[in-house]
Amino acid sequence: MNAGRLAGFDGWRDLFIDRISRDNQRMTPQRLQIAETLYHHGHLNVDELHRRVRDIDQTVGYATVYRTLKLLERYGLVEVSHFADGTARYEVHVGGEDHHDHMICTRCGKIVEFENEAIEALQVEIAQAHGYKLTNHRMDLFGLCPSCQ
Amino acid sequence: MNAGRLAGFDGWRDLFIDRISRDNQRMTPQRLQIAETLYHHGHLNVDELHRRVRDIDQTVGYATVYRTLKLLERYGLVEVSHFADGTARYEVHVGGEDHHDHMICTRCGKIVEFENEAIEALQVEIAQAHGYKLTNHRMDLFGLCPSCQ
DNA sequence: CTAGGTGCAAACAATTTGCTGCTCA
DNA sequence: TGAGCAGCAAATTGTTTGCACCTAG
Secondary structure, three states, X not given: OOHHHHHHHHHHHHHHHHHHHHOOOOOOHHHHHHHHHHHHOOOEEHHHHHHHHHHHOOOOOHHHHHHHHHHHHHOOOEEXXXXXXXXXXXXXXXXXXXXXXXXXXOOOOOEEEEOOHXXXXXXXHHHHHXXXXXXXXXXXXXXXXXXXX | OOHHXXXXXXXXXXXXXXXXXXXXXXXXXXXXXXXXXXXXOOOEEHHHHHHHHHHHOXXXXXXXHHHHHHHHHHOOOEEEEEOOOOOEEEEEOOOOOOOOEEEEEOOOOOEEEEOOHHHHHHHHHHHHHOOOEEEEEEEEEEEEOHHHO
């Protein structure tokens, strides 16, 4: 049932492999494991990601997780978000996919993704009205999820 | 010409004094100086704020700036934003005032504030559609300001 | 082979906290 | 007077980097 999900990972991983070789860098089992783990559990911070990777490969170090995330970030294959807890959270970014934003439960921390074209259009208008050329944005909604209300 | 601006500070400072006494805490010259400096220069990070405060009172320490900002934050008198540079930036928050968001120039760092009711309304709709009770939000637009394009 | 990667530990940077003397209410 | 501050420096926490050994290509 998650064949599509796995196929999705395969495609994304192939992008990683492609970008890494064009960049004269090497693919390693650690990098692959980090990428795969992140792909299957979005919105992880480095500590959580490191723990999950370590469940599979005991030897992977913290620094390698950071360095791999930096690589993925440079290749545009992941996106970082800084929420209130002071840690950076990562999730995979699939090229042609629409940008999405986050709604975070302030009690349990659950994160829901959403996208809204009307807001995106308004953002462009606002930027133009101030003479800015919009390149990117970040929007987080905070509140209580259904089960925490 | 900035009489209105000063009057604004007076009101906000009085809120600070009021909240601080209700909280069984004390007003001190350092706290007042930190509050006043922040009021007159929004979007400062701790280092910048500390430097400006020190221009006026050489003895104020880093920790006091942090502790005062925590107080102000707890009282709802300032808002924190985490932009990409890893430091927290503070600005005063006046009670009845409408929430505003930020547009940041990715080249020179200039920050413009704006507010947009249509987007706020859409945010409420999105939250409801996911069963969330919206309490707060954050929206940052990134791009190039007119002089950096 | 060898440029580049890994893990570890040390270095950094932002923020917090313990402590001792000081001060507002 | 006494509970609560201030300043300093040491401690934490998140992230980066130097180095000696290891490995993908």
